[in-house]
Amino acid sequence: MAVLCLAEVAGGAVALDATAKAVSASAKLGDVTLLVCGAAGDEAAKLAGVSRVLVTEDAAYAHGLAENLAALIVSLAGDYAHITAPATTTGKNVLPRVAALLDVMVLTDVTSVVDADTFQRPIYAGNAIQTVRSKDEKKVITFRTSTFEAAGQTGSAAVEATAGAGDTGLSAFVEDKVAESDRPELTSAKIVVSGGRGVGSEEDFAIIEKLADKLGAAVGASRAAVDSGFAPNDWQVGQTGKVVAPELYIACGISGAIQHLAGMKDSKVIVAINKDEEAPIFQVADFGLVADLFQAVPELTEKL
Amino acid sequence: MKVLVPVKRVIDYNVKVRVKGDGTGVDLANVKMSMNPFDEIAVEEAIRLKEAGVASEVVVVSIGEKKAVDTLRNALAMGADRGILVTEDQGVEIEPLAVAKILAKVVAEEAPELVILGKQAIDNDMNATGQMLAALLGWGQATFASEVLISEGKAVVTREVDGGLQTISVGLPAIVTTDLRLNEPRYASLPNIMKAKKKPLDEKTAADYGVDTTPRLTVVKTEEPAAREAGIKVGSVDELIAKLKEGGLV
Ligand SMILES: Cc1cc2nc3c(=O)[nH]c(=O)nc-3n(C[C@H](O)[C@H](O)[C@H](O)COP(=O)(O)OP(=O)(O)OC[C@H]3O[C@@H](n4cnc5c(N)ncnc54)[C@H](O)[C@@H]3O)c2cc1C
Ligand SMILES: Cc1cc2nc3c(=O)[nH]c(=O)nc-3n(C[C@H](O)[C@H](O)[C@H](O)COP(=O)(O)OP(=O)(O)OC[C@H]3O[C@@H](n4cnc5c(N)ncnc54)[C@H](O)[C@@H]3O)c2cc1C
Numbered sequence: 061m062a063v064l065c066l067a068e069v070a071g072g073a074v075a076l077d078a079t080a081k082a083v084s085a086s087a088k089l090g091d092v093t094l095l096v097c098g099a100a101g102d103e104a105a106k107l108a109g110v111s112r113v114l115v116t117e118d119a120a121y122a123h124g125l126a127e128n129l130a131a132l133i134v135s136l137a138g139d140y141a142h143i144t145a146p147a148t149t150t151g152k153n154v155l156p157r158v159a160a161l162l163d164v165m166v167l168t169d170v171t172s173v174v175d176a177d178t179f180q181r182p183i184y185a186g187n188a189i190q191t192v193r194s195k196d197e198k199k200v201i202t203f204r205t206s207t208f209e210a211a212g213q214t215g216s217a218a219v220e221a222t223a224g225a226g227d228t229g230l231s232a233f234v235e236d237k238v239a240e241s242d243r244p245e246l247t248s249a250k251i252v253v254s255g256g257r258g259v260g261s262e263e264d265f266a267i268i269e270k271l272a273d274k275l276g277a278a279v280g281a282s283r284a285a286v287d288s289g290f291a292p293n294d295w296q297v298g299q300t301g302k303v304v305a306p307e308l309y310i311a312c313g314i315s316g317a318i319q320h321l322a323g324m325k326d327s328k329v330i331v332a333i334n335k336d337e338e339a340p341i342f343q344v345a346d347f348g349l350v351a352d353l354f355q356a357v358p359e360l361t362e363k364l
Numbered sequence: 365m366k367v368l369v370p371v372k373r374v375i376d377y378n379v380k381v382r383v384k385g386d387g388t389g390v391d392l393a394n395v396k397m398s399m400n401p402f403d404e405i406a407v408e409e410a411i412r413l414k415e416a417g418v419a420s421e422v423v424v425v426s427i428g429e430k431k432a433v434d435t436l437r438n439a440l441a442m443g444a445d446r447g448i449l450v451t452e453d454q455g456v457e458i459e460p461l462a463v464a465k466i467l468a469k470v471v472a473e474e475a476p477e478l479v480i481l482g483k484q485a486i487d488n489d490m491n492a493t494g495q496m497l498a499a500l501l502g503w504g505q506a507t508f509a510s511e512v513l514i515s516e517g518k519a520v521v522t523r524e525v526d527g528g529l530q531t532i533s534v535g536l537p538a539i540v541t542t543d544l545r546l547n548e549p550r551y552a553s554l555p556n557i558m559k560a561k562k563k564p565l566d567e568k569t570a571a572d573y574g575v576d577t578t579p580r581l582t583v584v585k586t587e588e589p590a591a592r593e594a595g596i597k598v599g600s601v602d603e604l605i606a607k608l609k610e611g612g613l614v
Contacts, residue, residue, distance in 0.1 A: 123532075125532065126495065127504055130499065148526050149508060149523075149526045150526075153495060153507045153508070154495075155495075156460070156492035156495035156499075157496065157499040157505065159461070159492070159496065159499075160464060160495070161499045163461075164461070164580065165461045165581055166460070166490070166496070168489075168491055168492060169491075178584065182589070183390070183488050183586075184375070184489070185486065185489070187383075187390075187588075187589070188383045188587065188588065189586070189587050190583055190585075191583070191585045191586075192581045192582065193582045194580060195580050195581070229535075230504035230505075230534065230535060231504040231505070231506070231532050231533065231534040231535070231538075232533045232534075233530075233532055234520065234531040234532055235530075236531075237528050237529040237530075237531075238527045238528045239528045275614065286545075287544070293510065293528070293529070293545060294524070294526060294529075299489065300483075300484065300544060307613060319377070325592060329608075329611060330595070331604065331608070342595075342597070344592050344595075345595050347596060347597075347598050348596070349597070349598050349600075349604050351601075356601055360601050360604065360605070363602070364605065364614055
């Protein structure tokens with residue numbers, strides 16, 4: 061059966077990493093039609109598993125407004141057994157709305173496809189993994205991107221234009237405050253260096269950023285660091301922030317609360333630098349260094 | 365303007381959750397339960413709108429077992445005016461779609477201009493109910509809010525999104541879901557906890573609303589996640605670098 065997958069669009073272009081991961085998850089369910097709204101579809105057409113790309117550059121979709129996107133997806137839904145998206149803030153915003161319009165349940169943050177009706181998803185901040193089977197005729201699913209490999213770029217799907225479903229007029233875009241950065245994107249970076257409350261101030265967060273830049277890494281933060289104003293909200297890793305699974309995660313001055321672990325414990329290798337040897341983060345760290353981060357982090361940056 | 369705030373009773377966020385040995389779910393016997401943290405933020409926001417003279421009444425509603433009455437009393441002690449408890453006694457919990465359908469009926473009766481929900485409940489982490497309710501009502505939605513301004517029949521909402529912050533404007537009536545940095549919820553004072561006991565609280569059942577709550581999803585099993593193997597402590601930065609090089613990580 062066919063799958064309709066909503067491509068992730070950011071800054072007027074398809075966000076290839078998140079989209080490629082959702083495509084590889086979707087391809088386990090059937091032929092994938094990729095829906096690209098507000099961007100060109102040529103790059104995405106190369107993703108393996110995609111058999112067709114539908115593109116609309118209608119202004120109604122330029123900013124990912126949920127009401128307009130949901131209306132469009134519902135208008136196309138008839139031909140598909142599964143409707144999917146990466147579990148980005150856009151996917152999380154739009155797909156539950158689509159599900160309710162279709163009178164079906166939504167399955168969010170799915171980490172594994174068991175069969176066409178059965179899926180796994182984490183609950184309680186990842187402290188339990190639930191296997192759920194859906195009885196609905198259509199399944200509406202968001203995939204946690206950190207648990208799926210990206211689809212390769214070996215395909216060559218046909219790109220077709222599709223008419224929009226119009227502007228619902230229910231909401232309007234005002235402005236974006238997007239942080240410009242040359243660093244890799246947090247959710248797809250190979251290495252992530254994160255700072256917590258232990259870093260102490262926005263100024264001192266520079267030592268975390270220096271280490272990250274030396275390693276070509278993305279920068280993350282605990283909620284405490286974000287709430288204290290040391291770091292912007294889009295750096296937050298955790299149950300209610302971003303979920304990351306890099307090759308290497310370096311946690312500096314982070315205690316290891318379950319809500320933080322929920323966002324990083326699937327990293328391949330975890331390093332913790334904390335002055336308290338009892339900190340729970342050491343229970344998940346492959347390499348723990350009990351030290352003052354103000355000495356250890358600059359030393360690490362210098363010696364690497 | 366009336367504001368409706370749905371609040372959910374969940375396991376307290378400090379409790380370490382244990383999966384039942386037989387794989388049927390999570391052990392909830394004798395664990396501390398609290399109001400979902402995002403819902404405390406929603407209640408706080410509604411009360412602030414009332415204090416600012418923007419909202420006239422704050423109504424809280426919870427769907428669940430009888431004990432959810434504690435969660436409602438807590439919201440009333442924070443400053444909400446009135447509570448509605450919708451009990452569902454089938455023993456099964458209700459899915460977000462059914463919760464949203466019941467809430468849609470409550471909205472039809474109460475006619476609020478704004479419904480503020482938590483962005484996600486920390487037990488099931490579904491992050492769905494607000495968006496589903498917006499769809500059923502045909503209303504606009506502003507999810508993951510970190511700032512809400514109400515004026516001239518609109519809500520101008522700043523949202524926490526992957527790339528940073530996005531500001532949108534939604535015509536009222538509308539749905540807002542709260543993110544962590546919208547506000548810092550107040551604690552209920554003892555006199556307010558006493559006063560809350562006298563505030564009106566209606567009791568209904570899901571059947572009163574004629575909503576079919578039959579689950580669409582069946583839980584096949586619930587398991588512990590794979591545990592990480594315990595690692596080692598290194599004695600110095602040099603030793604750490606050696607280990608990382610050994611693993612080809614740097
Ligand atoms: C509903 C809800 C959702 C949440 N979601 C998230 C989430 O998504 N992500 C998240 O991270 N948290 C989340 N939290 C918060 C979480 O519970 C913790 O409060 C938070 O993760 C703590 O951050 P921290 O480790 O930086 O701070 P702390 O727990 O205060 O730890 C600071 C650590 O720094 C160490 N330290 C201090 N100084 C130094 C030094 N000089 N050198 C070395 N080490 C030092 C200390 O020993 C300590 O271990 C959530 C909480 C709730 C209620
Ligand atoms: C077959 C099945 C078995 C289940 N078994 C269990 C179980 O054993 N244990 C368990 O804890 N859960 C179980 N659930 C899940 C339970 O039904 C959830 O409460 C429901 O799915 C809501 O999801 P959520 O809490 O993640 O909602 P979210 O969409 O994350 O909630 C967002 C917001 O919606 C509002 N909201 C959500 N629910 C309510 C409510 N009931 N009343 C008022 N406001 C609300 C709140 O404002 C909340 O912040 C089961 C679900 C199914 C389908």
